[in-house]
Amino acid sequence: MTTLAKTKQEIKRGPITVALIIGAFVAILNETLLNIALSDLIGYFHVTATTVQWLTTAYLLVIGVLMPVTALLTGWFTTRQMFLGAMTIFLIGTVICGFAPTFSFLLVGRVIQAAGSGLILPVMMNTILFIYPPDKRGGAMGLIGLVIMFAPALGPTLSGLIIASLSWRWLFYLVLPLAVFSILFAARYLTDVSQVTKPKVDVVSVILSTLGFGGLVYGMGSGAEGGWLSIVLLVVGVASLILFVWRQLAITNPILDFRAFKYPMYTLATIILILVMVTLFATMILLPLYLQQALLLSSFSAGLVLLPGGLINGMLSPVMGKLFDKFGPRWLVTPGLLIMCIVIWLFSRLTVSESMLYVIILYAALLIGMSMVMMPVTTTGMNQLPKQMYPHGTAIMNTLQQVAGGIGTALFIGIMVSGQQAYLSRSANPEAPAQMLQGLVAGMSRAFFIALVVGVISLLLSLFLKRTVAPKEDHAEG
Template identity: 50%
Template structure:
C-alpha cells in the first residue's frame, strides 16, 4: 500500500533515534529512580515530618499504588492521544510533582507531590515501550530492550545510593531539586525531536473496565499496604479495612478478567497468558520486583537504624551493586541473544536465593563490607533474570499482542513492588512485636535493636521463600524460537 510504504520510509529515514531515546530513557530513569529515592531518607523524615514508620512507608507505597492504577489505563490512552501529547503531559506531571516535593513543608504536601510524580511516570512507561517497538526494526529491538532494562533495574536500585550521597551534604529537599533539571532537559529534547508515531484508532472507552481495573489493582495494593497499619492505628490481617479492600480488590480483578476475555477489543488482552513462556517470564519478573523493591526498602533502614551507619555510608554500601546492575543489563541482553534465557535465568535465581539465605542471618555485627558483596552478587543475579525472562516472554507473543503484553508486565511490576514493600514492612513490624512480647524489658535499647534485627531477618526469610518459588519456575523456561516476521506477522512460538 502507498500509505504503508510511506510510513515505512518515515520509520527508516526520518526518526532521530538517539535524541528520542535520550529523552525517553532519561525521563524514565528519573521517574523510576523516584520510586526508591526517599528510602534512605525515611529515618530522618520520620523525625522531621513527625510521622511513624507505617505512615512514612506511604511515600513509596502510594507512589507504586498510583502507578499500579494508572499504567493499565495509560496503555489505552496511547490509542487516543498523540505521542507528543502524552509525552508532554507525563513530563508536566513529573515536573509539577518534583517541584512541589522540593518545597514541601509537610508529609501531606509531600504525599500529593508523590502522587503527581507517579502519574507522570505511569503515563511515560507504556509510551516508552511503544516508541521503542515503532522506531526500532525487530532485529535491533533486543539491544533497545537492554537499555530499557538498564533504566527499569538500575533506576530503582540506584535510588538509595544517590539519595544517600545527596543527604550527606544537603537536606532531603535536594533529592527533588537534583531531579528537576533532568525532567526539564527531557521535555525540551522530546519537544524538539519526538514526532507523533502512534496511529490513533480511538477505540470505544469501556468505563466499566477502567472502574474494575482501578478497584482491582488499587484494592489489592491498598489492602496489602494496610496490613502493617498506617498512622497511629495498627492494621493487621484481621483489620476490617484490610479484609474489605482485599476482598473488593480480588472480586474486581476477577470481574475485570472475565470482562476482558469476553470483549472483542479488551482494554488489556489477557489472552496473552495462553503463551507459557510469557506467563513464566511474568511470574519471574513479579518475584524479582517484589525482592528488589522490598530489599531496597529494608536494607537502607537496617544499615542506618540497626548498624548505625550514616545515610552517606549506607548509600556507598549499596553503590557497587547498583552500578553493576545497570551496566550488566545490556550485556545480559547480548548473552540472551547468543545463548537463550535458560542458563542465565536459572543461574541468576540460584545466586539470589543463596544471597537471601545469608541475609536471613544479618545482625548488627555483620560487616558492611560483607553486605556490599552480598548486595553486589544479588544485583548480578537479578540482572540475569529480569531482561532475559521479559524478552523471551514477549518474543512468544504474536505481533498484535505486543502492546497488551508490555502493559501487563508494566502493570504487574508496579503492583509487585507495592505488595513486596508492604509485606516486607508488615513482616518487619510483626517480627519486632513478637520479639518484644517475649522479653522482660521491651523498652531497653538492646531489646529494641534485637527486635528490629529479628523483624529484618523475617523480612529476608519471606524474600527467600519468593526466590525458591522462582527457582522452581525457572526450571520450566526454554528459549522461544523467533521467526523473521513477514508483513504483519510477528514473532511466533
C-alpha cells in the first residue's frame, strides 16, 4: 500500500469537507452580494454605470485568468497552503473593499477578492476527488452543489436586506468574520491530501493562457459596449487560445493536460456541462430582466422570487448526490434535462401579465432539474480520470464553464435585443410603453427558444452517459 493510500485511510473526511465548504460558501456568496448594490455605488462614488460595471467585469476576468493555472499551482503547493493562502487573499481583498475611500480602492479590493475566490473552488473539488473513493463521490459532490447554488441564491436577497437598512460597506463587513472563521477552522482541521510534484513552469503557456482566457472573458463580458477594444481582445483571445492548446499538446509538462479528453465520458460530460451552463446563464440574465422590466418588480422583490428555487436546489443537491452513488448518472441527468427543457419552453411563452407565483414555480422546477444534472455530470466525467489528472480535469471543466457562461450571457442578450428591435420595427407605435414591454417579452421569447435548442442538444447527448469505472489505482487506494 502506498504512502498516499495510508494517508487517505487516516484522514478525517468530515472536518476537511466542512472546512472546504465554509470557505467556498463565503467566496461564492460574495460573487452575487454586490450585484444589487451597484446603483448605490454609482451614487456614492459619483461614477458612471459603465465604470461601476468593472467591479463585475474585473472579478470575472481575474477568475477566468486564474482557472487554467490552478492545475499548475496544485502541483507546487499543498492543500493547506492553497486553501489557507486563497482564503487569506480573499480576506485581504474584503478588508480593502469594506474600508475603500475611493472607487479605485474598491476595484483593487475586488480584484484581490477574485484572486482568492478563483482558487478556492478548484482546491475544494480536487480535495474531494482525492479523499473520497469513486463510489462515494456523488454525495460529497452533492454538498459542493449545495454551496454552489445556495450561496448565489442567497446573495441578492441578503444584499437587498442589508442595503435597505445599512450602507453598502456592510456587504463586506459581514463577510469578514465568516472569512476569519473559515481560515481558523481550516487551520485546525484541514490536512494535506495531495502530493507536491513541483512541475516545470512553462512561462510561454502561462502568457498564452492569460491572453487567451482573459481576452475571451473580457471580450464576451463587455459585449457591444466594449466597442473596438472588445473585438480586438476577442481576436487576440481566440488566437492565443489556439496557440495555447497547440503548445499544451506539444510540450512534456503542460499546465493544462488536454489528454483528459482521451477519456470518452469526461469529454461527453464536459460538453454537456458547457451546453447546460450556456442555458443556465441565459436564464440567469433574462429572468431578472423580465421580473424588473416587464413585471416591474424592485431588485429586492426580484431576488425574493428567485430565492425559493435556489434554496430548493441547494437542499436537493446532496440528495441527488446520494442517488447518483446508488443509480448512476442516466436516471438523474436525462430526466433533469427534460425538466429543464420543458421549463425553458414555458419561459419562452411568458407574457407581461404573469403572476409572481407562476414564475417562482417555474424557476424552482428549473433548478430542481439543474440539481439532477450538474454534480452528477461532473462526477461522472471526473470518475473516469486517473488521480494524476484530477487537477487538470477540474481546471479544464471550470475554465470552459466560465467561458461558456460569458458566451451565454453575451449571446442571449444579443438575441433578446435583436428580437426586441424586430418586434418594434413592425409596430405602428414603437415608442408606446405597452409596445416597448411587448417588444421586450418578444425578444426574451426568441432568446429562450434558442436556449431551448441548446437544452435539447444536451438532453440528446445525456442518453449516451453511463456510470464510469475508476482506474485501477483509484480502486486500490479508495
